[in-house]
Each structure stands twice: as C-alpha cells, then as structure tokens.
Amino acid sequence: MHVNTCWPTVVDMTSPSGTRRSxxxxxxxxxxxxxxxxxxxxxxxxxxxxxxxxxxxxxxxxxxxxxxxxxxxxxAEFNLELTGLEDGRPLDEMGARLASHVIRLWDGDETLMALLRAAVTNDPVAETARRIFATQLGPVLRSVCPNEEEAAKRAGLISSQVLGLVLTRYILKFPPVVALTKEEVVHWLGPTLQRYLTG
Amino acid sequence: MHVNTCWPTVVDMTSPSGTRRSxxxxxxxxxxxxxxxxxxxxxxxxxxxxxxxxxxxxxxxxxxxxxxxxxxxxxAEFNLELTGLEDGRPLDEMGARLASHVIRLWDGDETLMALLRAAVTNDPVAETARRIFATQLGPVLRSVCPNEEEAAKRAGLISSQVLGLVLTRYILKFPPVVALTKEEVVHWLGPTLQRYLTG
DNA sequence: ATTGTTGGCCAACGACTGTTGACAACAGTA
DNA sequence: TACTGTTGTCAACAGTCGTTGGCCAACAAT
CATH class of the missing domain: 1.10.10.60 (Homeodomain-like)
Structure with a gap:
C-alpha cells in the first residue's frame, strides 16, 4: 500500500544504546x-x-x-500479567487470587480503561480486546480444564464478571461498587470466579 | 435561562386525542x-x-x-421491568429468574445498549445509568434485605455481573459468551446472582 | 379569500477535526 | 566551513460536526 511514514527509516545511532533525542x-x-x-x-x-x-x-x-x-x-497495548498465577498454589484459592489480582492490576492503571472505553464504541478496538482476553486468559483456563471448548466458555464467564466489575467500579462508578474494599471484592467475587474456574 | 424552544408552546388540539400531524x-x-x-x-x-x-x-x-x-x-429512557419479579415466588429461585429475565430483556432491545455505549464515554449519561439501576434494582433488593447499606452493596454486585454479561455478550461480542444459550446463562449466572441476592 | 400556525426543506454559519507540507533550529560529520 | 538528517513550529487544507434562520407548502380558522 504505502511505505512506512511513521518512523524515520535510518535510525540515529549516535547514542550507544540506540536511544534518540526524540x-x-x-x-x-x-x-x-x-x-x-x-x-x-x-x-x-x-x-x-x-x-x-x-x-x-x-x-x-x-x-x-x-x-x-x-x-x-x-x-492500548498491555498485559494482564496472568502468567504464574496458577503454579504451585492450591487450586481452590485461585478464584480469590484472581479477584485480588484484578483489583491490584486495575487500580491506577489507565491503559486498560482506555482500551475498554474505546472498545465499546469502536469495533477494531473491540477485536483487540477479544484477542487480549482470549490469548492471556485462555492459557490459564486450559491449565485447569482439559476440554478446549469448555475452557473457552469458562474464560468467557470469568471475563464477564471481571469486566463487569471494572465497568461498574472504574467507568460507570456505581457508588456501592466504588465503595467496596479490596477485601470485600475478594470475598464476593472470589467464590464466583472459583465456580467459573472449577465448579 | 431561556424559554422552551423545543416544543411549540400552543398545542394543536384539532385531533380528538391531542395527536399531531408530526x-x-x-x-x-x-x-x-x-x-x-x-x-x-x-x-x-x-x-x-x-x-x-x-x-x-x-x-x-x-x-x-x-x-x-x-x-x-x-x-435512552427505558425500563428494566423488574417489578413483580419477587412476589409470591420461592426466594431461592430468584437468581435464576433474574438471569433469565436479563437475557429476555436485552435480546433485541437496543435502547439499553445505546445507554450503555453512551454511558461509557459520557459522564452525564453515566449518571443516568446510575440512577436507573439504583431506582429500579434498589427496591428489589430492599425487599429481600432489610439493611439499607447492604442492599445497595448487593445491588451493585448484581449490576456488575449483569452488566458484565451484557458488555461481553452484546457489545464486545466475546465469542464464547455470545455462544452461550439462554439455559447456559441461567445455569451459570443464576447461582452467582442468587448469592449476591441472599448469600 | 384571509390570515396565522405547523411541517418541512435548504443553505449556511462557526467551530472543530485529522492531517499535510513548508520551513526554521539544531545536531553530528566531513 | 558546508552538508545532512533529525526535531520542532506554524499555517493551512479539506471535511464534518451541531446548530440556526429563512423560506415555502399545507392546513385551520376566520
């Protein structure tokens, strides 16, 4: 179609590590x-x-x-940091760990909020969101569920609860959801995610 | 500020029921x-x-x-049609009824999708969404939970799961969530909502 | 037939958008 | 010094947006 106009083709190598003034x-x-x-x-x-x-x-x-x-x-490129969440820990606490992880990850990170906000009204971005959740949440599910199709279904259910929390807490700002402490989130969402994982 | 310019002040009453040509x-x-x-x-x-x-x-x-x-x-003015969902039916099936109701309500209705899409990027609209969920979901919760503050919290949790499903199924269109049948949604979300209601 | 009101179309305004190209300031190299 | 490529500034483009006001046809009541 057309050449790369986004980036100078010849890189300034004056600096030792390839950094540039810009x-x-x-x-x-x-x-x-x-x-x-x-x-x-x-x-x-x-x-x-x-x-x-x-x-x-x-x-x-x-x-x-x-x-x-x-x-x-x-x-909007970012990482759910889900790797290592499942190894060597009791399987029946994974829901709680996942809930705790979600809160820690989302609090203060605006990248994921940008992705979600844009994905809602922009279909190519929604495709990015689908890809990220499928490729990053999928492996975790396959490690606890051998059946490929069922693993995808469980990943979808987990996404629905996780993104629902993110939506109501960080974007729509429903007061009771905003008021939840991290411990309360773990207490309420933990069992839900646990059931979607292994129930 | 200024007078109502949106509507002719004098209504044409030629038609018997007050309808107009427009x-x-x-x-x-x-x-x-x-x-x-x-x-x-x-x-x-x-x-x-x-x-x-x-x-x-x-x-x-x-x-x-x-x-x-x-x-x-x-x-974007619309109705969750939640009244009458709780009377005279066994309390322990309410989660399943709610899940079933959500699917039936959302399928084919674009008003709520419009509200959600707009609320994500428009704060006044988000306020409308908060109001609608608070005023329409609140009474249902107060009928099963006497404590005012706890009822609000439970309503928030229910909103998070319901809106999460709507988001991933109808807006982001995560394939595994789209593929869920109505029966599967009731089977998986029913217990979750039941716990948020009475657990 | 006359008015006054309503329904509808048309052209335009001003503001704002993503995007482009020309040009100056500066760096490092020869 | 002059030359080359990078960084940054400025002004403008073409298009779209929400919104306005003028104009005309259809209609109602007098």
Whole structure:
C-alpha cells in the first residue's frame, strides 16, 4: 500500500544504546495519549488535546505515530500479567487470587480503561480486546480444564464478571461498587470466579 | 435561562386525542436515534445520520428535540421491568429468574445498549445509568434485605455481573459468551446472582 | 379569500477535526 | 566551513460536526 511514514527509516545511532533525542517526546505523547484515551474515550480524545498535554505540536504526533488509530494501538497495548498465577498454589484459592489480582492490576492503571472505553464504541478496538482476553486468559483456563471448548466458555464467564466489575467500579462508578474494599471484592467475587474456574 | 424552544408552546388540539400531524416524524426520529446511538455510541451517532435514517431534514431533529443531548435523553429512557419479579415466588429461585429475565430483556432491545455505549464515554449519561439501576434494582433488593447499606452493596454486585454479561455478550461480542444459550446463562449466572441476592 | 400556525426543506454559519507540507533550529560529520 | 538528517513550529487544507434562520407548502380558522 504505502511505505512506512511513521518512523524515520535510518535510525540515529549516535547514542550507544540506540536511544534518540526524540524518545522523551515519544514517551510524553504516549503518556498523554493513555490518559486522554482512558478519560475521554477514542472519539473525544483529540490529537490536539493529547499534543497540548504533552506540550508539543500536533503534527509531531502524526510524525511519530502515523495517525490516530496507530497512536491508540501503541497506547492500548498491555498485559494482564496472568502468567504464574496458577503454579504451585492450591487450586481452590485461585478464584480469590484472581479477584485480588484484578483489583491490584486495575487500580491506577489507565491503559486498560482506555482500551475498554474505546472498545465499546469502536469495533477494531473491540477485536483487540477479544484477542487480549482470549490469548492471556485462555492459557490459564486450559491449565485447569482439559476440554478446549469448555475452557473457552469458562474464560468467557470469568471475563464477564471481571469486566463487569471494572465497568461498574472504574467507568460507570456505581457508588456501592466504588465503595467496596479490596477485601470485600475478594470475598464476593472470589467464590464466583472459583465456580467459573472449577465448579 | 431561556424559554422552551423545543416544543411549540400552543398545542394543536384539532385531533380528538391531542395527536399531531408530526407525531409520525417524531417517532421515526426516535427510532432512528435509538438504533444509531446503540450501534455507534453517542459521539459517532451524528444528527445528520439519524435524520437520514428517518428520511427527514437534520433541522427537524433540532426543532423537535432541541439538541443532541435532549434527543439522547428521550431515546435512552427505558425500563428494566423488574417489578413483580419477587412476589409470591420461592426466594431461592430468584437468581435464576433474574438471569433469565436479563437475557429476555436485552435480546433485541437496543435502547439499553445505546445507554450503555453512551454511558461509557459520557459522564452525564453515566449518571443516568446510575440512577436507573439504583431506582429500579434498589427496591428489589430492599425487599429481600432489610439493611439499607447492604442492599445497595448487593445491588451493585448484581449490576456488575449483569452488566458484565451484557458488555461481553452484546457489545464486545466475546465469542464464547455470545455462544452461550439462554439455559447456559441461567445455569451459570443464576447461582452467582442468587448469592449476591441472599448469600 | 384571509390570515396565522405547523411541517418541512435548504443553505449556511462557526467551530472543530485529522492531517499535510513548508520551513526554521539544531545536531553530528566531513 | 558546508552538508545532512533529525526535531520542532506554524499555517493551512479539506471535511464534518451541531446548530440556526429563512423560506415555502399545507392546513385551520376566520
């Protein structure tokens, strides 16, 4: 289609580790983008606003990330950090561990909020969300459930409860859900997730 | 602030029941708005597109509904139809009844999807969602739980699982969740909701 | 036939969007 | 010094948005 216009083809190798003078700007853009996307969603987060937050010109955003879609893709790549959650620990406490992990992971991380906000109104982004949950939650389920199809179903059920909590707590901000302490979340969601895992 | 410019102050009472010639247009706008808002979300659903769907001029939308916000408010008012769900039936089957009710209610109704899509990126709309769930789910919970504060907490938990299912099934379209039959949803979510209700 | 009201279309406004290209400031290299 | 490629600024483009006001046809009541 067209050549890569997002990135200078020849990399400046003056610095020993391949860093560049513009790396700071790149990082500032990405940080501002994450915040804006998570607060405003994809459509209302404008390139101009992101550039203003990063204190640079809007055209720099285009130069370094090509277009708005690619900028979002760069800002919304993230990790559920689920690996190692299952090894060597009692299987019947996994639901509680998972609930605890979700709270710890989501609190203070805006990347996932940006992804969720955008996925709701943007189908390509929804595809990204499907992929992330399928590839990162899938292996965990297959380790406790041999049947491939059933594992997928259980992963879907877990996603529904986890994302439902995230939605009502961090995005819609239902007061009783916001008020839940981490211990309460573990107490209530733990058994639910446990049943979806092994019940 | 300013007078009501959304509606002619003097109503044409020529027709016996107070209907007007423009009622058809009004309804067409509302139907098109519901569909567009549910499919595209608040920002991307443009007045022009809604008007085109309804086969009328964009300015008519403004005349009848004032502005985009008011149009959405008119399109997103809806009913969870929860009254009568608890009377005279065994309390320990209420979770299953609720799960069954959710599926029946959401399947084919785009109003609630419009509300949810818009609420995620629009704070005033999120407030509407909070209000609807608080006022319609609250009474049900108070009928099974005397403690006011605990009832609110349980309502929040139920919302998290219900909205999580709606999100993953109807909006993000996670394949395993979409594939669930109504019976499977009742089988899996029923006990969860039952525990949030009375556990 | 006359008015006044309602329903509807049309063209345009001002604001804002993503995006582009020209150009200046600066770095390192020869 | 002059040259080259990177970083950044500025102004503008083409398009879309919500919204407004003017205009005309259909209709109602006088």
């Amino acid at each position: 790396d700071g700007t790149r990082a500032a853009i990405l940080a501002a983008a994450r915040q804006r996307f998570s607060e405003d969603g994809y459509e209302r987060a404008t390139i101009r606003a992101i550039a203003a937050d990063a204190d640079i010109d809007p055209s720099m955003v285009m130069r370094y990330y090509g277009n708005k879609e690619k900028l979002f893709a760069a800002a | 009622d058809g247009t009004r309804a067409a706008i509302l139907a098109a708005a519901r569909q567009r808002f549910s499919e595209d979300g608040y920002e991307r659903a443009t007045i022009r597109a809604i008007a085109a769907d309804a086969d009328i001029d964009p300015s008519m939308v403004m005349r009848y509904y004032g502005n985009k916000e008011k149009l959405f408010a008119a399109a």
